[in-house]
Amino acid sequence: MSKFLKRSALGAQVPHEKRTSGMETVKMPLPTKIVLSMSQHIGAPATPAVAKGDQVYVGTVVGKSGGFVSSDIHSGVSGIVDSITTITGSNGAKQTAVVIIPDGAQTVDPAVAPPQVTDLKSFQDAVRASGLVGLGGAGFPAAVKLAPKNLDEIDTLIINGAECEPYITSDNRCLLEDTQFILDGIQAVMKYLEIPRCIIGIEGNKPEAIAKMRGAVPAGVEVKELPCRYPQGAEKVLIENCTGREVPFPGLPSDVGVIVMNVTSVAFVGKYLATGMPLTTKRLTVDGDIVKEPKNVEVVIGTPVRELIDFCGGFTDEPGKVLYGGPMMGTCIADLDQPVLKNNNAVLAFSRKASQTPKMSNCIHCGRCANACPLGLSAKEIVQAYNNGDVDLLVQLNADLCMSCGTCSFVCPAKRPLAPSIALAKIMMKNGGKK
Numbered sequence: 001m002s003k004f005l006k007r008s009a010l011g012a013q014v015p016h017e018k019r020t021s022g023m024e025t026v027k028m029p030l031p032t033k034i035v036l037s038m039s040q041h042i043g044a045p046a047t048p049a050v051a052k053g054d055q056v057y058v059g060t061v062v063g064k065s066g067g068f069v070s071s072d073i074h075s076g077v078s079g080i081v082d083s084i085t086t087i088t089g090s091n092g093a094k095q096t097a098v099v100i101i102p103d104g105a106q107t108v109d110p111a112v113a114p115p116q117v118t119d120l121k122s123f124q125d126a127v128r129a130s131g132l133v134g135l136g137g138a139g140f141p142a143a144v145k146l147a148p149k150n151l152d153e154i155d156t157l158i159i160n161g162a163e164c165e166p167y168i169t170s171d172n173r174c175l176l177e178d179t180q181f182i183l184d185g186i187q188a189v190m191k192y193l194e195i196p197r198c199i200i201g202i203e204g205n206k207p208e209a210i211a212k213m214r215g216a217v218p219a220g221v222e223v224k225e226l227p228c229r230y231p232q233g234a235e236k237v238l239i240e241n242c243t244g245r246e247v248p249f250p251g252l253p254s255d256v257g258v259i260v261m262n263v264t265s266v267a268f269v270g271k272y273l274a275t276g277m278p279l280t281t282k283r284l285t286v287d288g289d290i291v292k293e294p295k296n297v298e299v300v301i302g303t304p305v306r307e308l309i310d311f312c313g314g315f316t317d318e319p320g321k322v323l324y325g326g327p328m329m330g331t332c333i334a335d336l337d338q339p340v341l342k343n344n345n346a347v348l349a350f351s352r353k354a355s356q357t358p359k360m361s362n363c364i365h366c367g368r369c370a371n372a373c374p375l376g377l378s379a380k381e382i383v384q385a386y387n388n389g390d391v392d393l394l395v396q397l398n399a400d401l402c403m404s405c406g407t408c409s410f411v412c413p414a415k416r417p418l419a420p421s422i423a424l425a426k427i428m429m430k431n432g433g434k435k
């Protein structure tokens with residue numbers, strides 16, 4: 001079989017629903033407590049670096065990185081550590097968490113100071129110390145991403161400002177409100193990693209952001225308007241549409257000379273280099289048909305979702321579904337006491353009516369799922385192989401490449417839950433055929 005799949009990159013025309021795009025970010029007052037999960041990133045969990053009763057400050061390290069692929073966790077409030085506890089994450093896994101009660105003073109940790117950055121090593125060390133992980137949703141530690149093994153082959157930095165999920169507008173607000181930090185962050189990454197070219201990819205439904213960035217970028221940085229087709233922000237799709245290069249399977253962006261960063265991540269780099277304040281707050285879109293006052297909110301990481309929703313006026317009806325992230329790829333929040341995490345870009349809440357699972361009917365073999373898949377996968381065949389327990393066929397069909405974007409489910413006229421079934425198929429492959 002070919003090492004490369006031919007991607008059709010068709011995607012789907014999803015509704016935009018970006019009614020908060022014109023809403024300036026508002027700062028939420030301090031919550032009554034923050035709950036800092038030690039597992040807010042891909043890789044090893046952090047280890048608590050504080051104990052019950054300890055005084056902490058804004059910017060204090062409360063969780064130490066658990067390995068190379070991991071990240072420090074910092075407090076966004078000054079206050080007292082109330083407990084080290086166990087919480088259940090949105091993926092159902094148990095996680096250690098540090099609970100802090102704010103004292104309201106917001107005293108900054110004396111260790112917080114702009115980092116001394118003079119070369120690649122000190123830049124990478126600074127990014128590691130900042131606690132930055134991929135803020136577009138991936139949660140991959142940024143210090144690892146910015147240290148590719150083939151750095152001398154990287155010639156393009158792509159900034160992901162596509163924001164293709166319906167409802168979410170926090171990246172749009174970042175482009176409009178943090179323009180200078182974005183440019184500073186881009187300049188630093190290009191300088192220290194010696195990358196000659198940068199492309200900022202933005203979906204065409206953000207004309208204000210495109211115009212603002214085009215008016216601000218220096219030579220060597222291009223702003224590219226992307227078609228409004230979901231999932232334009234998926235890394236492989238973005239790379240193909242920005243550079244014409246196809247990431248091989250299996251493979252990474254660095255294999256085609258590219259590093260991709262989310263626009264919020266690179267803005268944070270710019271801000272961190274100027275202030276030294278680690279990652280302690282996050283901009284989120286709060287929206288959905290039952291949110292009374294939809295907003296873009298800057299919130300302290302660890303804020304319970306319940307308090308965030310209260311800040312947005314509460315619910316107008318019983319929730320059927322509350323999500324971290326967008327309706328296409330978001331994960332359900334089972335308990336409103338769960339905290340805001342570093343990589344959350346939205347909290348969306350929908351009524352029972354809007355959350356109803358559509359009635360499924362038999363497959364009519366129309367092929368729309370295969371046509372729409374940005375990775376050229378055949379969702380129908382993968383699901384059939386899963387139902388038959390045929391792991392060999394799942395391997396042949398490249399089922400493990402599925403990125404759970406949900407496009408196949410969205411376009412299916414029979415309303416078949418293809419993406420969730422493929423997620424189960426991937427688990428079965430890992431378990432050697434056991435369902």
Ligand code: SF4
Pocket residue numbers: 372373374375376377378379401402403404405406407408409418419422
């Ligand atoms: S969920 Fe997987 S199979 Fe379905 S469209 Fe997305 S990548 Fe393709």
Ligand code: SF4
Pocket residue numbers: 362363364365366367368369370379380411412413414415416418
């Ligand atoms: S889109 Fe739905 S109905 Fe059409 S082939 Fe795929 S699974 Fe079958």
